[in-house]
Amino acid sequence: MKIINGAILPRPEYETMQPGLDFCRRMGVAMNKRLLTVLLSLCAAGFASADEPLVLCKGFLPANDLKIEVGDVNALGVSSATFYAVLDRVEAVYKPIFAAKGAKLKLNKRWDDPAVDASAMKFDATWVVNMYGGLARHQAVTAEGLALVACHEIGHHIGGFPKKSGVWATTEGGADYFATLKCMRLVLTGKEDTSKLDPFAATACNAAFSGEADRKFCEGGALGGMSVATLFGVLRGKPQPSFSTPDTSAVAQTLEEHPAYQCRLDTYLQGSLCAKPVTEDVDKAPADGACTASQGFRVGLRPRCWYKAPAGQEGPRVASRPENAPSEKELEITIEAMRQALSGS
Numbered sequence: 001m002k003i004i005n006g007a008i009l010p011r012p013e014y015e016t017m018q019p020g021l022d023f024c025r026r027m028g029v030a031m032n033k034r035l036l037t038v039l040l041s042l043c044a045a046g047f048a049s050a051d052e053p054l055v056l057c058k059g060f061l062p063a064n065d066l067k068i069e070v071g072d073v074n075a076l077g078v079s080s081a082t083f084y085a086v087l088d089r090v091e092a093v094y095k096p097i098f099a100a101k102g103a104k105l106k107l108n109k110r111w112d113d114p115a116v117d118a119s120a121m122k123f124d125a126t127w128v129v130n131m132y133g134g135l136a137r138h139q140a141v142t143a144e145g146l147a148l149v150a151c152h153e154i155g156h157h158i159g160g161f162p163k164k165s166g167v168w169a170t171t172e173g174g175a176d177y178f179a180t181l182k183c184m185r186l187v188l189t190g191k192e193d194t195s196k197l198d199p200f201a202a203t204a205c206n207a208a209f210s211g212e213a214d215r216k217f218c219e220g221g222a223l224g225g226m227s228v229a230t231l232f233g234v235l236r237g238k239p240q241p242s243f244s245t246p247d248t249s250a251v252a253q254t255l256e257e258h259p260a261y262q263c264r265l266d267t268y269l270q271g272s273l274c275a276k277p278v279t280e281d282v283d284k285a286p287a288d289g290a291c292t293a294s295q296g297f298r299v300g301l302r303p304r305c306w307y308k309a310p311a312g313q314e315g316p317r318v319a320s321r322p323e324n325a326p327s328e329k330e331l332e333i334t335i336e337a338m339r340q341a342l343s344g345s
């Protein structure tokens with residue numbers, strides 16, 4: 001089953017996991033969020049046989065009703081061959097990594113499923129990633145974009161800090177950061193065609209990495225971000241976010257759910273730009289396997305539009321800005337001059 005706008009829909013990958021979930025499936029298809037919460041509690045407390053409660057990730061995207069069937073006129077994304085090739089590679093890379101953590105990765109490749117989304121969940125030591133063909137068939141989704149989405153879901157399982165309150169999953173922003181910080185560097189081939197990468201991102205990767213291989217993986221991560229950002233733009237019905245217009249907001253506390261689309265794109269770029277070794281795990285502390293201002297990094301940090309760093313360890317307000325862009329001080333002076341001009345003072 002899958003949650004779409006408060007409705008629970010049957011899905012085979014769930015039905016085979018636990019007998020108690022069959023109860024959930026039979027409970028009907030349309031219910032409000034309050035009923036849904038009660039039902040999930042029942043599943044966790046009385047019907048799920050596992051020691052650990054059933055926990056669901058809401059998915060890569062905010063709830064949407066978009067569906068793209070196989071053969072649909074709008075099926076303009078990647079082919080089934082690419083879908084399986086990308087996900088087979090993600091599976092091959094991460095099965096042993098999960099096994100080393102005492103878990104079994106179950107990566108469900110549901111090519112026939114029309115849902116434009118992906119999700120992650122956990123049943124005891126079986127950690128599940130669900131990838132749906134509808135997402136892969138969306139015209140915005142490239143092989144790199146598909147890999148990034150799978151990496152985001154992997155990140156919910158092993159993306160480490162910061163975690164959602166009281167549950168196993170890494171936060172949405174943390175899963176986005178992990179996707180390009182670690183996962184994309186392992187699942188990309190290094191031979192991706194990055195010639196059409198946004199120049200802003202290409203320049204940033206070039207400045208961050210002197211080595212060809214590192215630069216190439218940085219560009220590949222950003223390329224995946226471009227694909228997903230295009231998807232965000234289409235779903236929102238507005239122009240897609242851009243690398244060169246970073247989110248300038250700063251949260252008062254770390255956001256656990258989906259950040260704004262621009263903020264998510266910023267996160268993909270910053271994960272790509274971080275120079276921490278890919279072999280160093282993101283664990284419990286902010287600096288584990290990640291770039292932080294406390295370690296002297298100026299790029300590659302978790303963006304402040306979703307992440308609240310410990311006091312005194314905040315990075316720059318905007319993670320990356322064009323070289324010729326005015327500084328915050330210059331902007332303040334300009335705004336003050338405009339204010340005075342408008343007020344006639």
Ligand SMILES: [Zn+2]
Pocket residue numbers: 057058059060152153156172175
């Ligand atoms: Zn997610």
